[in-house]
Amino acid sequence: MRKPRTSGEDGFTLLEAVVSLAILSGVIVTIIYSINYNLKTTERLKTISTATNLAREFFQEMDVSGVPDVREGAFPDRPGFTWRLEMEDMSIEGVKKLKLDVTSGVEAVSIETYRLTQ
Numbered sequence: 001m002r003k004p005r006t007s008g009e010d011g012f013t014l015l016e017a018v019v020s021l022a023i024l025s026g027v028i029v030t031i032i033y034s035i036n037y038n039l040k041t042t043e044r045l046k047t048i049s050t051a052t053n054l055a056r057e058f059f060q061e062m063d064v065s066g067v068p069d070v071r072e073g074a075f076p077d078r079p080g081f082t083w084r085l086e087m088e089d090m091s092i093e094g095v096k097k098l099k100l101d102v103t104s105g106v107e108a109v110s111i112e113t114y115r116l117t118q
Helices: 014-065
Strands: 072-074 082-089 095-104 107-116
Touching (some): 014 082, 014 095
Antiparallel strands (some): 095 107
16 A cells, blocks of 8 residues: 655656656757758758859850850869850751759759850
8 A cells, every 4th residue: 555645755756757858858859850951951952052153153154255165164263163064056057055064062053045156
């Protein structure tokens, strides 16, 4: 038979404490995983956005100075980003398809455009 509790013996049992710690641990692990996933996704999107902007700037520069003789290279102001340009004649005379690949590590962005040539 159990002895009745007095006012000084109120508290949690060991089982209650272990269960509450297990639940709290699960919540903390889920929060840390979620934050880590969001940080990786944000970094990936930042890299893709930078590569897209570099490709657009490349095409704008090409509009001013013409098609470069070199078909691949690196961006001097953005270390780690490289580019490769492919040109293809289309069936319509005077139209070329330009494909620019900008890469950084494992991320890559490809932009295609069509240009009139003289």
